[in-house]
Amino acid sequence: MRSRLAVSCRLLFLLLVLIAALPPSALALTASQVYEQVKDSVVVVKAYDQTGKPVGLGSGVRLPSGDVITNYHVVKGGGRYTVGRGKQGVPATLKAGDPDKDLCLLTAPGLTAKPARLGKAARLKVGEPVYAVGAPQGLELSLSEGIISQLRGGPPPIIQTTVAFSPGSSGGGLFNAMGELVGITTFYLKDGQSLNFALPVEWIGEIAGKKIRERPFEWAGPPVPIEPKGPGARPQAAWLDRGKAFENARDWPGLLAHSRRWTQAEPGDPSAWFSLGVVYGKLSRHREAIEAYREGLRLNPDDAFAWNNLGDAYANMGRLHEAITAYWGSLRLKPDYVNAWCNLALALALSGNRSAALGAVKELRRYDPQKAENLFNLIMKP
Incomplete structure (x- = not known):
């Protein structure tokens, strides 16, 4: 009996070793399997002010600790909270969070959701x-x-x-x-x-136990200068969030001032230079957009979106050969990037290379047949 048990234990150990040695792709689930596994962990989060008026709506995830994690901006301005599924919700309490990281924890003793x-x-x-x-x-x-x-x-x-x-x-x-x-x-x-x-x-572990403190600025309002936080600080989420608020409001002067402050405070962050390039493009300041995108790509040459936008800036200045080179740079990194294929085909056509433009359209057809057809008709139009 003992020998059989020893053999069984050895076989089980070998099986566990083999499973541990498998690459993650060998253990991958299908999309539907992932959904079935996690669906009971995701909840709806609602925030209300003191009068009962809804002020925030979003999603959340139940954690092994029993708490619910969500974005801070979902609950900002609330005094009462509920979490649950559909129209059903149970009362929740704001437990901890960090507005700069845009994360907070809610505790809801009556919640029965499955931990993720x-x-x-x-x-x-x-x-x-x-x-x-x-x-x-x-x-x-x-x-x-x-x-x-x-x-x-x-x-x-x-x-x-x-x-x-x-x-x-x-x-x-x-x-x-x-x-x-x-x-x-x-x-x-x-x-x-x-x-x-x-x-x-x-970041969930970093905010646990943090007392909620308000930001020194309004969530969607004009930014104020950020004090340098030193090595190890991670203000990028706050910078990105405020940039999004300006973009949604189409406040390009505000976004320009914000992006300039970002590049000054975090000159090694390629996202800061990307933001600056975007707003220069919106303001038709294409030469400055080129400089911003090139600096971002110096820091992170593997950003397909920055390469594409650099191509747009070159194209807007009539520098088609440089635009074509930039679009190819984007597509080498992201071969299924539909916008880059469209832009490349147009730049090739405008440069007089119709055959190469049609070759780009042929590649585009693999990813977006309708856009490829529209481009084909445009390029072939007398």
């Missing part, structure tokens, strides 16, 4: 599949899938992904292919072409 399993954003790789689960506008849960497109800053990094977020999904979960929570979805840049961001799950 935690992963690590620091282990993510560009190109890895991820899945966002949230409750847009407080309705039924939805699943969106995409890949990691950039890992910014860190460790742990802020996660940039191609997963499509929508209003009301803020505070939802970003999960890896094993169904582990790796990030908290926070916002998208409307004019930024799939620039969707999630905050790393490791």
Whole structure:
């Protein structure tokens, strides 16, 4: 009996070793399997002022600790909170948080949601599949899938992904292919072409026990200068958030002032230079946009979006050959980038190279047949 038990234990040990040695891709779940595994961990978060008026709506994720993690901006201005599913919600209390990281913890003793399993954003790789689960506008849960497109800053990094977020999904979960929570979805840049961001799950441990303190600025209002925070500080989420507020309001002078302050405070952050390039483009200051994008690409040459936008700036100045080179730089990094294929085809056509333009259209057809057809008709038009 003992010998049989010893053999069984050895076999079990070997099996566990073999499983541990498998690459993550071998353990990957399908999108539907991820959804089934995590759907009971995602809840709707609602915030009300002292009069009972709704002031915030978003998503949240139940943690192994029993708390619910969500974005700070979802609950900002609230005095009473509920968490739950659909129209059903239980009272919650604001427990801890950090407005600069745009994260907070709620405790809800009556909540029966299933805790999510935690992963690590620091282990993510560009190109890895991820899945966002949230409750847009407080309705039924939805699943969106995409890949990691950039890992910014860190460790742990802020996660940039191609997963499509929508209003009301803020505070939802970003999960890896094993169904582990790796990030908290926070916002998208409307004019930024799939620039969707999630905050790393490791930040949850950093905010636990932090007393809520208000920011020295209004969430969507004009920014004030940020004091240098020294090595190890991670203000990028705050900078990105305020930039988004200016962009949504189409306040380009405000965004310009904000982006300049950002590059001065964090000159080594490529996102700061990207923001500056975007606003220079909006103001038709294309030469300065080129300088900003080139500085950002010096810091991070693997940003496909910056290469594409650099191409746009060159094209707007009539520097088509440089634009074509930049678009190819974007597509080498992200071969399925539809906008870059469109821009490349147009730049090639305008430069007089119709055959190369049609070759770009042919490649575009693999990713967006309708846009390819429209471009083909435009290029072939007498």
